[in-house]
Amino acid sequence: MDLLSSAELLHKDRIRTPFSRWVDDLHSTCGSFRPRAMDTSLHIRGEARRINACGMEFSHISNDLDRVDHDWDDVRRDAIEQLFLLVQLEGGCGVEHGGRQSALNVGDCILVDSTKPTTFHFGGKFSNHLSLNLPRQLIYFHGGDKLDIARTLDAADPMAVTLRALVAKVLATAENDAHAANLRQLMLDATRQAFVSDVEGVLSFESLSDLASRRLRLVDVLIDQHLTNPRLSAQWLAKRMGVSMRILQLHFQDLGMTCTTFIRDKRLRFAREKIRQLQFQPGTQTIADVAYSVGFNDLSYFNRCFKELFACAPSDLLRPVSRGKMH
Template structure:
């Protein structure tokens, strides 16, 4: 297998880290996760090693923990907006997310959604994988291909080989290389195809369970993110409850439906602005409108509040002239 390409992520000897130090390293690059060692263990053998692959963030996560978990409290504290493309290098890992249980072995690939609770099971056995951080909203708002999260693509599947090869190629490509944007888009496209859903409509819209309604509404937001019809009332109608009931469901998460729509549109806009920085000639105003915002001043205020910077700072200075 092509795993030999990732030999630099498999050193002969791993050191043991204090649990707090290892966990802090993971949170700094992947977001809030809870790391739990096996009984009697106080350290973690492995490492958390971030790097760049053609302008994409890449993180090696090697450990011998019992579990790593991301729950609703973690998501509230850290509103991550990534899909993690995991490439398993050594050992096995069990993954639970969105009601699906998956076991990955060396060479396998799987997608994990940072905005939904997840649990990684290691059972104290050594596991080593690469986590490629992909722009979640750009992926899920593409209505031409629906993506299956938490589905495994096996090592001997040709699509798995393609994904590993593209990541290996990006690792050898500087972010400033003129080929980097095309390679990134090729990886995005290949990932969509590798995890394309076979189900044309996998939603059971009506439910008496508030948590199930929240899951359905989040999927609907992702699928219709840039459409003008996307409003809290439209979502309430789709799941068959009153707007007041739906707002009550989301109060458990400490947010509102409108805030969630706005947040995801802002993250989508930020990812689009990164493409502007990479050479796309789209203007900031066009990005705002295409992301579902009708008022550029309101968009700028919301963007600054969430990201502590203006949209122009995401775009390279040499491309920022006239982008307002």
């Protein structure tokens, strides 16, 4: 398949992996996804692995499972906000996401949001796809653009062709390449442009009543649009929504959190992605600059909350780490 026709990416159906090991590899690569096999005693055709290239992270997933689930409990357990740009390399795959059902064929692309439940259907047939892991807020927070999450780009679509070409270029570019930073930004911009829509991409709070769900969908959009505004608060949201603070807090209580915590954790995840980017742009900003830019006005509070949520200090993200290699 054009520029991605690499022996390192294709023909993974020749690999046999014990089910339990494949599951462990998937969890370490992608998080809390739950594979379902027709017979767990059989080896899976394929593998789950991480690829790091050009300062970007990919998940390369191949299998012949029945399906893989990621429900609301899994979303909360992962506590991470990413977008996954999936490129189908071999076979086919059905995707249920955000209330939409899609069928991916070779060369097709789709954008999936980690903050929404997802089910991948394989039906016991071999499937091989590559997923580029993208920082959600860096994609969303850009001039108020709306993204058409779960829309499939057909393989022949010019934007799908462009995305596949960029992915191939990213895979072939070293992290320390002089053009790596520009290439990463081009990959983000192209992905955003490929899926920009007039339709508001919002969360689906399936466990809540229809009224609460509609309100929280709008709240989620407002938070994404105003995340870095220091005035963003539960009080501000309640006023914009035309509801009392008590009603808004009751809606969030049904989700097992407060509105303030929801906003704070979104800001922390945005900050984490921006701090990670500092590894590739030394000298441009400090951790304090990032904290203030995402809406915090107290650095000590930011550091304390960051460590509580991620079990590490912000500065730990800037320490050199060993990088995985394509194999």
